[in-house]
Amino acid sequence: MSEKNEAETKSTLKISDIDMQFKNEVKKIPGGERMMMCFQCGTCTADCPIARFSDTYRPRQLLRMAQLGLKEKVLSSDQLWLCAACYTCVDHCPQDVEISSVIRALKNLAVKEGYTPLVFKELASAVLETGLGYKIPELRLKKRQEAGLPPLPKSNVENLSKLLRQTGFSRLVEKGGSNGGK
Amino acid sequence: MANNRYLLFLGCAIPYRVTSYEISGRKVAAKLGLELVEMPDYNCCGLPLDPADHEIMLMLAARNLCIAEKQGLSIMTLCPGCAGTLRKVNRLLKEDKHEREKVNSRLKEAGLEFKGTIQVKHLMQVLAEDVGLEKIKESVSRPLVNLCVAEHSGCHVVRPQKYIGFDDPEDPKILKSLIEVTGAKCLDYFDETECCGAPVVGVNDKISLSLTRDKLSHMKAVDAKAVITVCPFCHMMFDTNQTRIERSFNETYGMPVLHYPQLLGLAMGFSPEELALKDLRVDASKVVNMI
Numbered sequence: 263m264s265e266k267n268e269a270e271t272k273s274t275l276k277i278s279d280i281d282m283q284f285k286n287e288v289k290k291i292p293g294g295e296r297m298m299m300c301f302q303c304g305t306c307t308a309d310c311p312i313a314r315f316s317d318t319y320r321p322r323q324l325l326r327m328a329q330l331g332l333k334e335k336v337l338s339s340d341q342l343w344l345c346a347a348c349y350t351c352v353d354h355c356p357q358d359v360e361i362s363s364v365i366r367a368l369k370n371l372a373v374k375e376g377y378t379p380l381v382f383k384e385l386a387s388a389v390l391e392t393g394l395g396y397k398i399p400e401l402r403l404k405k406r407q408e409a410g411l412p413p414l415p416k417s418n419v420e421n422l423s424k425l426l427r428q429t430g431f432s433r434l435v436e437k438g439g440s441n442g443g444k
Numbered sequence: 445m446a447n448n449r450y451l452l453f454l455g456c457a458i459p460y461r462v463t464s465y466e467i468s469g470r471k472v473a474a475k476l477g478l479e480l481v482e483m484p485d486y487n488c489c490g491l492p493l494d495p496a497d498h499e500i501m502l503m504l505a506a507r508n509l510c511i512a513e514k515q516g517l518s519i520m521t522l523c524p525g526c527a528g529t530l531r532k533v534n535r536l537l538k539e540d541k542h543e544r545e546k547v548n549s550r551l552k553e554a555g556l557e558f559k560g561t562i563q564v565k566h567l568m569q570v571l572a573e574d575v576g577l578e579k580i581k582e583s584v585s586r587p588l589v590n591l592c593v594a595e596h597s598g599c600h601v602v603r604p605q606k607y608i609g610f611d612d613p614e615d616p617k618i619l620k621s622l623i624e625v626t627g628a629k630c631l632d633y634f635d636e637t638e639c640c641g642a643p644v645v646g647v648n649d650k651i652s653l654s655l656t657r658d659k660l661s662h663m664k665a666v667d668a669k670a671v672i673t674v675c676p677f678c679h680m681m682f683d684t685n686q687t688r689i690e691r692s693f694n695e696t697y698g699m700p701v702l703h704y705p706q707l708l709g710l711a712m713g714f715s716p717e718e719l720a721l722k723d724l725r726v727d728a729s730k731v732v733n734m735i
Binding site: 291311316344345346347349352353360366369373378379382389393396398406411412414417418424429 | 457459460463467470482484485486487488492494496497498499503504551553554555556599603604606613614638641642644646647651654658720
């Protein structure tokens with residue numbers, strides 16, 4: 263295949279790549295409900311501080327891919343994880359789509375499919391062990407006392423885990439995603 | 445009615461990495477007659493895990509709200525991320541019966557129930573709404589008249605507007621007026637409302653640092669002598685990462701970054717030591733010498 267033909271093939275949308283049910287999956291997650299209302303005006307991208315410093319991050323494109331049902335392509339995309347959740351797009355969207363929340367819903371689905379950045383596994387295990395997002399070193403806690411601060415309240419992690427057991431939490435701690443991380 | 449008694453929700457980042465914010469925050473709160481009660485048994489607000497699983501975020505936030513309800517006190521946070529998350533979930537569970545019932549059926553397993561009896565506010569909101577500018581002004585004994593600074597409110601204190609409903613995200617004024625009651629001048633600068641870049645640290649450091657650098661250069665262009673922040677993450681970007689930015693872009697800023705309570709504390713007459721100014725990465729003695 264010539265180079266030109268290969269490029270053409272790559273940019274062609276194949277019907278077999280499309281998952282017609284994907285939009286319903288996204289809409290089921292809180293924040294993703296209004297995804298199909300996006301009419302591609304591009305306000306989100308024009309106003310996005312990340313897009314300004316990136317040659318590749320375009321929230322509008324992510325929305326369009328998701329609308330079209332390009333499930334695999336959008337969920338495996340590194341671009342998803344560049345959203346800073348600054349919510350500028352949420353405030354500016356003329357269609358009230360909550361772009362940043364749709365992207366968060368896509369991240370949630372990506373995690374379910376096993377595309378989980380390692381940081382979440384670390385975070386989840388810290389939460390399970392200490393209740394907090396970090397395992398704060400003893401030295402820090404000692405320094406608090408030296409600075410005259412009251413001791414840091416301890417979480418009842420047993421009680422907390424009763425709650426988290428009812429969510430996909432253990433899956434996140436163990437595997438970083440249901441497919442064990444891709 | 446104005447409230448002067450709050451549960452202090454410290455979150456994770458502040459006790460781990462930004463205790464100077466907590467130290468100075470407690471000092472000024474006490475001076476203003478705010479009673480801060482330690483929040484027992486709290487856990488991560490949930491925000492960091494929202495991208496991984498929205499349900500987990502909901503449970504983490506709801507548990508915190510239930511603990512506060514048991515104490516019969518509203519929550520004050522120093523971190524805008526915690527405030528934004530807890531506020532949003534508090535509102536959702538108060539307004540959406542279906543969601544509340546769903547969450548409550550899970551909370552029951554841990555012996556908890558969401559009733560919707562408390563409020564959640566960020567420090568800035570407590571200062572503006574409960575303490576009031578007049579009272580803050582009265583507490584100033586050493587007006588910082590020679591000081592010109594830039595503010596960085598950050599994102600989660602004001603956005604998304606429909607969930608937070610505080611200040612104007614397009615033209616935030618509250619931190620400005622809080623700064624101005626200290627006697628300091630707060631300068632306008634280009635792209636003032638933009639994100640500091642912190643949330644993408646670790647995903648793409650280059651983009652993250654470029655954003656902070658962009659803001660620093662706009663602040664420098666208007667000759668700001670310091671940056672005033674109200675968020676531990678914004679603070680780490682401007683202060684902790686400033687040397688890294690200077691190195692990466694081959695530029696010099698030397699811009700002191702103060703937590704708002706440090707600025708207010710200086711105006712109240714507290715010493716730099718009492719406000720943990722020595723904990724800042726960028727030397728703030730230039731600012732102290734101007735007073």
